Amino acid sequence: MEEYKYKEITGRVIGAAMQVHKVLGNGFQEVIYQRALEMEMPYFNLSFKREFDMPIIYRNEQIGKRRVDFLVEEVVSVELKAVIKLEDVHLAQAINYLEAYHIEVGLLINFGSKSLEIKRLINTKFKKSLNLDLAD
Numbered sequence: 001m002e003e004y005k006y007k008e009i010t011g012r013v014i015g016a017a018m019q020v021h022k023v024l025g026n027g028f029q030e031v032i033y034q035r036a037l038e039m040e041m042p043y044f045n046l047s048f049k050r051e052f053d054m055p056i057i058y059r060n061e062q063i064g065k066r067r068v069d070f071l072v073e074e075v076v077s078v079e080l081k082a083v084i085k086l087e088d089v090h091l092a093q094a095i096n097y098l099e100a101y102h103i104e105v106g107l108l109i110n111f112g113s114k115s116l117e118i119k120r121l122i123n124t125k126f127k128k129s130l131n132l133d134l135a136d
């Protein structure tokens with residue numbers, strides 16, 4: 001069986017998301033799930049930053065920034081959606097964010113469907129030497 005990088009962290013994030021979905025179900029706006037997940041993650045012993053400003057780098061220059069829904073344990077990006085069905089565009093967007101932020105692993109979690117949808121994302125272009133110092 002293949003060993004997933006940061007599987008222990010992503011497993012706890014998924015557990016927290018499952019608890020939120022179990023309590024709230026589907027049908028709320030994304031921000032409601034963000035707030036609930038923010039409250040739930042400490043129960044799963046996760047450190048995180050919510051709506052963390054991440055620089056978008058192009059040719060070694062910052063050309064803008066975007067807020068990632070959650071940056072968990074400084075290494076896993078978590079993007080939330082509240083749509084009826086995840087589309088390819090949502091996956092492409094989340095993967096683009098991983099590449100732009102130079103993060104290796106991410107989760108795309110959709111609370112909008114009847115069953116919680118979770119996609120594990122891997123940045124295949126990730127290079128350790130390009131990793132930005134996110135502690136600042």
